[in-house]
Amino acid sequence: MPELQPLTFATLTHRLRELHQRTQETPLFNPVFQLAHDLSRELEAGEISLGDIASLIGELETRSLEARADRLCTLVKPQDTARRMEAFCKPSDGFEAFRDHWSHPQLHVVFTAHPTFLLTPEQTDAVAEAAGGGDPVPAETNAERPEITLQYEHTRAMRALAHAQDARDTINRSVLSCAASHWPDQWRSLDPLPFRFASWVGYDMDGRTDIKWYTSIAFRLSEKAQRLERYAAQLEEIDAGHALVATLRAAQVRAASSAEEFAGDLSDHADLSAAANRLTAEGDDKLLSLAPLVSQLEEEALAADAERAIALKTLASAMRADGLGMGHIHFRVNAKQLHNAIRSRIEGGADLDLGSKGAVGALRELVSNAQPLSANFASLAVESSTAVRQFLAMAQILKHVDADAPIRMLVAECEQPATVLSALYFAKLFGIDEKVDVSPLFETETALEHGGRFLDALLREEAYRDYARKRGRVAIQTGFSDAGRFVGQIPASLAIERLQGRLANAMAANDMTDVAALVFNTHGEGMGRGAHPASFKDRLEWPMSPWARRRFARAGIRLEPEASFQGGDGYMFFATPKLALATLSTIAELAPADTDPDVPTDLFYRRTDLSLDFYRAIKDHQQSHLESRTYSRAVTAFGLGLLNSTGSRVSRRQSDLSADRDMSLRQIRAIPHNAILQQLGYPVNLIAGLGSAAESNYEDIAELLRESPRGRQIMRYVRASNALASIKTVAAYGELFNSAYWASRPYRGTEEHLAQACETLAEYLIQDDRNGVFRRLASRLRVDALKLHRLFELVPDEDPHPEREQARRTIGVLQSLRLALFQHMFLKAVSVPAFSRANDISRRDVLEMVFTLRIDEALAQMRRAFPASFPMTQDFAMEEKAEYPRAGSEGYDAIRRDFIDPIEDSYALALRISTAIANQFGAHG
Structure with a gap:
């Protein structure tokens, strides 16, 4: 057996490199699994310990955090922030052009909270500090993960928002200072608004039932209190004695008090009535609009000296952008929830096809005849419909928290105009149609x-056109979650940009060029969720391409681009004031809302005979994977056991043990699905299909990809993910379930101490399908990869990243370590002494829990079978003597020490490896 001591990253990477060379002699040889096997043999022989592995994992964790910090620094280049800020001052363009450029948002930034809180707070801070040019990542960071509750997510979102607000203020001050120095007679008419911010944390009801309606009210009130505190502090810095400071402070105290009340349990009618009455009561401290304050500050700025005027206008700009909250808010419901709510309003609606002409006609009449109804918090308390409850909550927020800031109503799985008309009806019914933007989500x-x-069809509806003109915009949402999972990331991006182009066409065809197009792209933060890894320019263009932007520009439609920054991954860009300013200044420099309509059309869109066939072929290849039992079984082979819990929303629907073998991909949400692909070693939904799609016409496709900016962007995306991918790793996971491997492992007298455990595993796994599943998947991926590399040879790499080879080696070592840990867990699990069936859970069930990484459940059953403490006869004050049971007849402590605890420790190390692998890929999911 090869000598692996000492156990260091250097020795393991050297060994892995040597093993890779053997694939030239034996193509089927698997270096990743071989290294795992060598490590496993040393671990089982006692030559290395779990403690040794833990020390190495700690080192690799630090490396992974450093890699993440380097990537973040490369994307936003904090060292260039000062240069970017200076470049914003362009007096040669003239004041009117300068004012026009800075008076509309370049991007609406939405802080969402999908399950991507991968790092601990300490790890996040360490990465952010290193990325900003501060201290390097320390050798050890606190890896103890907090419970990811909704409150935790909201707190992190507000922290990111605060940094974003401060960064925007810095940009606004710089812009105002530039204008003051170059146009002293005009600059006070400048009202900069380069960014708007929003959040759906606490308001997203799609896919969850754990958020009570008063929870959303409490969050909005707490956000109001926090923002008022920040406004007051900012004004105090300008003028501690300013009269409006007291106004802001009084309103802040009232909002904070109500936030605390609504954060409690309001299921008791009396408690709810008291809290609601205090919130709705009139009083001098009830501030519902900032418009009078903004006007006063602007008026004072006209007569103030330049320095004070800049400070006052910066504060007024912040108030104008955010309103009485940390940002605007997005409620989200599912189309089915709206359909259930509207059916009761239509005669015969229970059995009505809402996509039919009859249903649409009935909805037109409903919308036309809807008369606003007043509602109060009791109305909310008694409402049973989720969708209606959301509209009632919005109405109460607009009446009693912030009367100015509009609210977005995102509708998931919205596939017919009737759904939007249903939302318009409820908005009109509660008198909020002029403050709510209904935004259908296109993702499936x-x-x-x-x-x-x-x-x-929607824009032909007169009721919708009238509504959009009142709001001043048409709002849609496009998403890369389910699209990237069920269509593939590249086809999703191309399909989404075509949809965006169709929106521009529909608005022009229906005389809607006088309103803006607000396009919200929830493209996520991971390499596997539509966030391009190569550069921030690519990151912004991937979900909304220059071609799509030009379609709006050429139609004379003002575009309002909007993008999400998801959870712990997205918030990293705003983890410190320095990073927040670097991020926003980068976006401002790239100016995604501004487009030159006269740029020649990209070849990718001129040669649609090639590009459309290319797109369809990739999509067909991706869908063939998703329809394949092989792919589904491989992705769900370990359930969600490869992943840390990273969010408050449940990642999968509940299923019993017997259902795991037949788990559908639709039982796993999109982010965990993408994350599992990374953990298995090959992001199929990013890479697969590109090579096969080019097979029939390599030369022409290669020329298209070389000559087209969009084509080169696609290739940068694929190269970035392929550089970290390993088909050998996919195959290695299948070898864990190879009965022949376990039967052969103690061959010819080697590892005799494992002979019984290996025999048990071999016998157990004879009927297991996972070895064959992974082999078939790896074979299919390999064939497609051969074709991809043929395409790579014809399309030169214009953006080489030599550091990716180091990342690839690190991932290889991490994968081998985890495979060795899994073998250790399997061996320990089958070595646990037999125990009797209890509560319909048998020893075989517990083994299956271990093999599907339902470790917490397995450990609970094992500990129940072998308790650490139990009643003893000495605990009782009995006068009668007894010889039974004899003391010391139980050996459960040894069972725990030798079998149960090592399984728990190994799994904890495996999850730390998951974090390190995700960091090397750049994000979770």
């Missing part, structure tokens, strides 16, 4: 395929 394959016709 059906929605993207038929979205163009949907938009044509």
Whole structure:
């Protein structure tokens, strides 16, 4: 057996490199699994310990955090912030051009909270500090993970928002100072608004039932209190004695008090009535609009000296942008929830096809005849419909928290105009249609395929056009979660940009060029969720391409681009004031809202005979994977056991043990699905299909990808993910379930101490399908990869990243370590002494829990079978003597020490490896 001591990253990478060379002699040889096997043999022989592995994992964790910090620094380049800020001052363009550029948002930034809180707070801070040019990542960071509750997510979102607000203020001050120095007679008419911010944390009801309606009210009130505190502090810095400071402070105290009340349990009618009455009561401290304060500050700025005027206008700009909250808010419901709510309003609605002409006609009449109804907090308390409750909550927020800031109503799985008309009806019914932007989400394959016709039909509806003109915009949302999972990331991006183009066409065709197009792209933060890893320019263009932007520009439609920054990954860009300013100044420099309509059309869109066939072929290849039992079984082979819990929303629906073998991909949400692909070693939904799609016409496709900016962007995306991918790793996971491997492992007298455990595993796994599943998947991926590399040879790498080879080696070592840990867990599990069935859970069930990484459940059953403490006869004050049971007859402590605890420790180390691998890929999911 090869000598692996000492156990260091250097020795393991050297060994892995040597093993890779053997694939030239034996193509089927698997270096990743071989290294795992060598490590496993040393671990089981006692030559290395779990403690040794833990020390190495600690080192690799630090390396992974450093890699993440380097990537973050590369994307936003904090060292260039000063240069970017200086470049914003362009007096040669003239004041009117300068004012026009800075008076509309370059991007609406939305802080969402999908399950991507991968790092601990300490790890996040360490990465952010290192990325900003501060201290390097320390050798050890606190890896103890906090419970990811909704409150935790909200707190982190507010922290990111605060840094974003401060960074925007810095940009606004710089812009105002530039204007003051170059246009002293005009600059006070400048009202900069380069960014708007929003959040849906605490308001997203799609896919969850754990958020009570008063929880959303409490969050909005706490955000109001926090923002008022920040406004007051900012004004105090300008003028501690300013009269408005007291106004802001009084309103802040009232909002904070109500926030605390609504954060409690308001299921008791009396408690709710008291809290609601205090919130709705009139009083001098009830501030519902900042408009009078903004006007006063602007008026004072006209007569103040330049320095004071800049400070006052910076504060007024912040108030104008955010209103009485940390940002605008996005509620989100599912189309089915709206359908259930509207059916009761239509005669015969229970059995009505809402996509039918009859239903649409009935909805037109409903919307036309809707008369606003007043509502109060009791109305909210008694409402049973989730969708209606959301509209009632919005109405109460607009009446009693912030009367100015509009609210977004995002509708998931929205695939027909009737759904939007239903939302308009409820908005009108509660008198909030002039303050709510209903935004259909296009994400599923059906929605993207038929979205163009949907938009044509929706914009032909007179009621919708009237509503959009009142709001001043048409709002839609496009998503890369389910699209990237069920269509593939590259086809999703191309389908989404076509949909965006169809929106521009539909608005022009229906005389809607006088309103803005607000396009919200929830493209996520991970390499596997639509966030391009190569550069921030690519990151902004991937979900909304220059071609799509030019479609709006050429139609004379003002575009309002909006993008999400998801959870712990996205908040990293705003983890410190320095990073927040670097991020926003980068976006401002790239100016995604401004487009030159006269740029020649990209070849990718001129040669649609090639590009459309290319797109369809990739999509077909991706869908063939998703329809394949092989792919589904491989992705779900370990359930969600490869992943840390990273969010408050449940990542999968509950299923019993017997259902795990037949788990559908639709039982796993998109982010965990993408994360599992990374953990298995090959992000299929990013890479697969590109090579096969080019097979029939390599030369022409290669020329298209070389000559087209969009084509080169696609290739940068694929190269970035392929550089970290390993088909050998995919195959290695299948070898864990190879009965022949376990039967052969103690061959010819080696590892005799494991002979019984290996025999048990071999016998158990004879009928297991996972070895064959992983082999078939790896074979299919390999064939496609051969074709991809043929395409790579024809399209030169214009953006080489030599550091990716180091990341690839690190991932290889991490994978081998985890495979060795899994072998250790399997061996320990089958070595646990037999125990009797209890509560329908048998020893075989517990083994299956271990093999599917339901470790917490397995450990609970084992500990129940072998308790650490139990009643003893000495505990009782009995006068009668007894010889039974004899003391010391139980050996459960040894069972725990030798079998149960090592399984727990190994799994904890395996999850730390998951974090390190995700960091090397750049994000979770």
